[in-house]
Amino acid sequence: MHSAKFKRWLMLVCAALVLAAGMPAGMGAVARAETAVQLGVSAGINGEYKEAGMVPVQVKVSNAGPDVEGDLVVATGNQGNNTFSVAYYQPISVAQGASKKVTITVPGSEIRPDSYVALMKNNQVLVQTPVGGRSVPADTLMVGVLAEDPDTANFLGVLPKASFSNEVRVLPMKPEQVPTAGAQLRVVDLLVLNNFALDTLNEQQIQAVRDWTRSGGMLVLAGGAQYSKTAGALADLSPVNVQGVTQMQSLASLAIDKNKPVELNAPFTVSTSTLKNNGKALFSEANQPIFAAGSAGEGKVLYAAYDLAAEPVASWAGNSRLWSEVLTKAFGSSLKTYRGSFMDEVWPLSQASERIPALKIPEVGWFALFFGIYALIAGPILYYILRIKRKQSYMWAIVPILAVVTGIGIFSFGAMQRGTGVLVHQTGYVEVKGDGQANAHVVTAMFVPTSGDYRVTIAGQGQTQPLVERSRAEAVPTIWASLQPNHTDVDFRDVEFWSMRKVATEQTVADAGAFVSGLSYENGLLTGAVTNKTKFALKDVKVISGNQVQSFPEMAPGATLQVKLSFQPSAQLQLRPGQIQRLSSLILPQQAAGNSYVYENTREQSMVQVLETRRGAAMQAVQVMIAGWTSDPIIGASVKGQEIHTDNLSLVTSDLSIKPSKGGSVFYPPGTLDVVMTGSNVPVKDNGDGFIMPAGDISFDVRLQPEGKKLQISTLYLYTWSADNTPFDKQVYNWKTKAFDAYDKVFANNTMDIGKMGAYVSEDGILRLKMSHAFPDERHIGIPNVSVEGKVINP
Structure with a gap:
C-alpha cells in the first residue's frame, strides 16, 4: 500500500517537472500587474526617428493604484522568440494617483518591431507596452522646429526635388522633447529656432543644443523682432551681431525666380545686424543681411532676419525655392545627412579590442617544456622506478594523476600570466578638430577571471552602448544599461569566467587641443612645421599627402615636426576610390608588407580600417593629414568593486591646413x-x-x-x-x-x-x-x- 502511494506521488512529481520544463523560457519572470499602472510611449520626435544615432523614448507613467517603484525598461535587440539583448533602464517610483515623465535614450539601430517598454521589479514585468514609432530612411533630412507656431517651417517639407533629392521631415518640437546631452539631439539633422523663448529650456538643454551644433549640427536662428529671445544664450554661435529692428519696403533680393517676386502690401519687419568675422551674407536687402551663414566648431549656423511664420513671405509661392538655395549656400555638403550605423563605425575597433596584449598565448617553448617533463616522468622515469619496485600495475593510477597535475600546472601558469584582476583593454579612433575638440570612437573590452555580475562605468556624455553577440538574448536581458547625464553604467549579469564583454562609445573630447599647421605649398613641395598642441603623446607618426608619406618616431605634446614632401597638384587630382593606396599600407607599411598572405589583421590594422571607412571617399582620402598612435586613455572606464589592469591604444588623426606661402601662393587639394x-x-x-x-x-x-x-x-x-x-x-x-x-x-x-x-x-x-x-x-x-x-x- 505504501509502495502504491509512493509510486503515485512520484508520478505527480514527474508530471509537474515535465510541465515546468515545457513552459516557455522566462514565463516565471513575467507577472502582470493590475491595469492601475498605465504607460504612454513616444519614440523619437513625435514618433519618428532614424536608426543612426540615439533615439529618445519618452514614457509617461500614470499610477491609479498603490505606490509603486521599480525599473522603467526599454528592451531592445529582439532576436526572435520574444528574447532581447539589452535593457536600457531608469529607476522610478510613482506615488498613488501621480504620474511621471521619463526619457530613456536607446540606440535607434536596436529598436525592433517587438521592442517594448516595461515597468519591472525584481526581474518581473508589472506592465508593458510596445515602443512603437516609425523609422525613416537614413538619408532623410530630419528638421526639428522650436517655434511659437508649430507650422512655422512646413515649407521646408516641399523643397524642390530637382535641387534637393532627399526626403525632408519637419518635426515640431516641444521644450520637453529637447534632450540634455548633445549626442541625444542627433535625432534631428537640422534644428530651427524661430520666435521661441529659449529660456524655457534649462541650462542642460541649452548646452545640449550648443554641443550638438559644435559637433556638426546645422542650426537656424530666426525670429525678426523676437530674435533676441530666440537666440538668447546661443547668440554667440550666430554669424551676426543683432542690433535692433527695421522695416523693409521691398524684398526684391529674395526673388530667385523673377516671375515670382515677393509682394509686400505693408512694411516687413526684420532684425538689423552686422556680420561677425566668420559670417558671410547670403542675401541682403538695403545693405542689411537677410540671410547669413557661419561656422561654429564643426557645425554651421544660418541666421534669418525675419520671423519665418510672418506673412506674406511664409505663404509666398517662391519660398521653398528660396530656401532650397539658402540651405545649399549655408550648409553645402553637410546636407548630405546619410550616416552609417554606429556598429559600422566601431566594428574594426571591436575586433581590435579582443586582442588584449595580456591575453597572449604562452610561448610554445613553455608548452614544450611542460609536456617534455610530463612525457619524461610518465614514460621512462616512472616505468624504471616501478619496474625496480615491481609495482608496474601502479601505472594505471599514477599516470592519470600525473596528467591531472600537469593540466592544473598549465592552467595555473596561464592564469598567472593573465593575473587575478579584471583586464580592461581600450581601443580608439580620435579625429582632432581645429577648435580644440576631438571626436572619439572607443571600444572598451573587459576580460573577467571569475564568473559573476560586473558593472562597467563609461565616463562622459555621448552615444554609449554594449556590443552584443547575436547569440546572447534572453526573455529578461542579462545586459542592463543606464545613460546618466555624465556617465553610462552597463551591468553585465551572469558573466562566465574567462570571458569578455565590450562597450562602445562615441564622444566629444572637449579638451583635446589641436595640431597647429604651418604647412605651405610652393615649387612642388609641401614644407613647414606642425606643432602638437594636443594632450596626446604620439608614436609612429605619419604626415600623409595623397600617396606621399613622411615618418617620425614620436611627437610629444608641444613638440614640432619639420615637414618636407613632394606635392604635385596634377598627381593629387586623379586620386579616387580604386586608385588610392590603402591607408593601412601608408600608416603601417611594415605590418602591411609582413601580412600580405595572412588573413587575420593585427590589432593596429583593424583600427586603421576605421580611418579607411570614414575617409574612403575620394574627396576625403587625399587631404593632407597627420596620424599617430597613443597609449593615453581617451575615455574614462572603471569596473565597480574590481581591481583592473588597463591597456590602451588609440589612433589619433587630424587634417592639416595649408597656409599661403610667403608670396601668398596657396594650393587647396581635393576635399577642401x-x-x-x-x-x-x-x-x-x-x-x-x-x-x-x-x-x-x-x-x-x-x-x-x-x-x-x-x-x-x-x-x-x-x-x-x-x-x-x-x-x-x-x-x-x-x-x-x-x-x-x-x-x-x-x-x-x-x-x-x-x-x-x-x-x-x-x-x-x-x-x-x-x-x-x-x-x-x-x-x-x-x-x-x-x-x-x-x-x-x-x-
Missing part, C-alpha cells in the same frame, strides 16, 4: 572645397560618393572661396569620374552669357587657366558644372574632384 549637387531634371539617388541616375542631367556647384578667404585663382584642376566608367557629357556654366558651354571649350587636360576665370567663375567664387548621359539604364556619377592654385588677396 565644397561640392554640392544643386539640380537635376531626373530623380537621383545619393550613394555617398556620388549619385545614381537614369538618363538625364545633374548640376554641381563648386565653392572656390574657402570661408574667410578671397582667392585670386591662377589654375583650376577638375577631375570627373564614374564608378561604372560611364562617359558623361560635361558642360560648364558661363556667368556672362548665362548659358552652359561645352567642357572642352573651357578645360584643357582637366585644367582651366586664369584667362577663363572671369567667365566661368562667378563673383562669389562658384564654378557650376552640368553632366548628363542618355543610356537606357541607371548610371553612377562621382562627386567631382576640384583643386585650385592661386594667391590669397583678402585673408
Whole structure:
C-alpha cells in the first residue's frame, strides 16, 4: 500500500517537472500587474526617428493604484522568440494617483518591431507596452522646429526635388522633447529656432543644443523682432551681431525666380545686424543681411532676419525655392545627412579590442617544456622506478594523476600570466578638430577571471552602448544599461569566467587641443612645421599627402615636426576610390608588407580600417593629414568593486591646413572645397560618393572661396569620374552669357587657366558644372574632384 502511494506521488512529481520544463523560457519572470499602472510611449520626435544615432523614448507613467517603484525598461535587440539583448533602464517610483515623465535614450539601430517598454521589479514585468514609432530612411533630412507656431517651417517639407533629392521631415518640437546631452539631439539633422523663448529650456538643454551644433549640427536662428529671445544664450554661435529692428519696403533680393517676386502690401519687419568675422551674407536687402551663414566648431549656423511664420513671405509661392538655395549656400555638403550605423563605425575597433596584449598565448617553448617533463616522468622515469619496485600495475593510477597535475600546472601558469584582476583593454579612433575638440570612437573590452555580475562605468556624455553577440538574448536581458547625464553604467549579469564583454562609445573630447599647421605649398613641395598642441603623446607618426608619406618616431605634446614632401597638384587630382593606396599600407607599411598572405589583421590594422571607412571617399582620402598612435586613455572606464589592469591604444588623426606661402601662393587639394549637387531634371539617388541616375542631367556647384578667404585663382584642376566608367557629357556654366558651354571649350587636360576665370567663375567664387548621359539604364556619377592654385588677396 505504501509502495502504491509512493509510486503515485512520484508520478505527480514527474508530471509537474515535465510541465515546468515545457513552459516557455522566462514565463516565471513575467507577472502582470493590475491595469492601475498605465504607460504612454513616444519614440523619437513625435514618433519618428532614424536608426543612426540615439533615439529618445519618452514614457509617461500614470499610477491609479498603490505606490509603486521599480525599473522603467526599454528592451531592445529582439532576436526572435520574444528574447532581447539589452535593457536600457531608469529607476522610478510613482506615488498613488501621480504620474511621471521619463526619457530613456536607446540606440535607434536596436529598436525592433517587438521592442517594448516595461515597468519591472525584481526581474518581473508589472506592465508593458510596445515602443512603437516609425523609422525613416537614413538619408532623410530630419528638421526639428522650436517655434511659437508649430507650422512655422512646413515649407521646408516641399523643397524642390530637382535641387534637393532627399526626403525632408519637419518635426515640431516641444521644450520637453529637447534632450540634455548633445549626442541625444542627433535625432534631428537640422534644428530651427524661430520666435521661441529659449529660456524655457534649462541650462542642460541649452548646452545640449550648443554641443550638438559644435559637433556638426546645422542650426537656424530666426525670429525678426523676437530674435533676441530666440537666440538668447546661443547668440554667440550666430554669424551676426543683432542690433535692433527695421522695416523693409521691398524684398526684391529674395526673388530667385523673377516671375515670382515677393509682394509686400505693408512694411516687413526684420532684425538689423552686422556680420561677425566668420559670417558671410547670403542675401541682403538695403545693405542689411537677410540671410547669413557661419561656422561654429564643426557645425554651421544660418541666421534669418525675419520671423519665418510672418506673412506674406511664409505663404509666398517662391519660398521653398528660396530656401532650397539658402540651405545649399549655408550648409553645402553637410546636407548630405546619410550616416552609417554606429556598429559600422566601431566594428574594426571591436575586433581590435579582443586582442588584449595580456591575453597572449604562452610561448610554445613553455608548452614544450611542460609536456617534455610530463612525457619524461610518465614514460621512462616512472616505468624504471616501478619496474625496480615491481609495482608496474601502479601505472594505471599514477599516470592519470600525473596528467591531472600537469593540466592544473598549465592552467595555473596561464592564469598567472593573465593575473587575478579584471583586464580592461581600450581601443580608439580620435579625429582632432581645429577648435580644440576631438571626436572619439572607443571600444572598451573587459576580460573577467571569475564568473559573476560586473558593472562597467563609461565616463562622459555621448552615444554609449554594449556590443552584443547575436547569440546572447534572453526573455529578461542579462545586459542592463543606464545613460546618466555624465556617465553610462552597463551591468553585465551572469558573466562566465574567462570571458569578455565590450562597450562602445562615441564622444566629444572637449579638451583635446589641436595640431597647429604651418604647412605651405610652393615649387612642388609641401614644407613647414606642425606643432602638437594636443594632450596626446604620439608614436609612429605619419604626415600623409595623397600617396606621399613622411615618418617620425614620436611627437610629444608641444613638440614640432619639420615637414618636407613632394606635392604635385596634377598627381593629387586623379586620386579616387580604386586608385588610392590603402591607408593601412601608408600608416603601417611594415605590418602591411609582413601580412600580405595572412588573413587575420593585427590589432593596429583593424583600427586603421576605421580611418579607411570614414575617409574612403575620394574627396576625403587625399587631404593632407597627420596620424599617430597613443597609449593615453581617451575615455574614462572603471569596473565597480574590481581591481583592473588597463591597456590602451588609440589612433589619433587630424587634417592639416595649408597656409599661403610667403608670396601668398596657396594650393587647396581635393576635399577642401565644397561640392554640392544643386539640380537635376531626373530623380537621383545619393550613394555617398556620388549619385545614381537614369538618363538625364545633374548640376554641381563648386565653392572656390574657402570661408574667410578671397582667392585670386591662377589654375583650376577638375577631375570627373564614374564608378561604372560611364562617359558623361560635361558642360560648364558661363556667368556672362548665362548659358552652359561645352567642357572642352573651357578645360584643357582637366585644367582651366586664369584667362577663363572671369567667365566661368562667378563673383562669389562658384564654378557650376552640368553632366548628363542618355543610356537606357541607371548610371553612377562621382562627386567631382576640384583643386585650385592661386594667391590669397583678402585673408
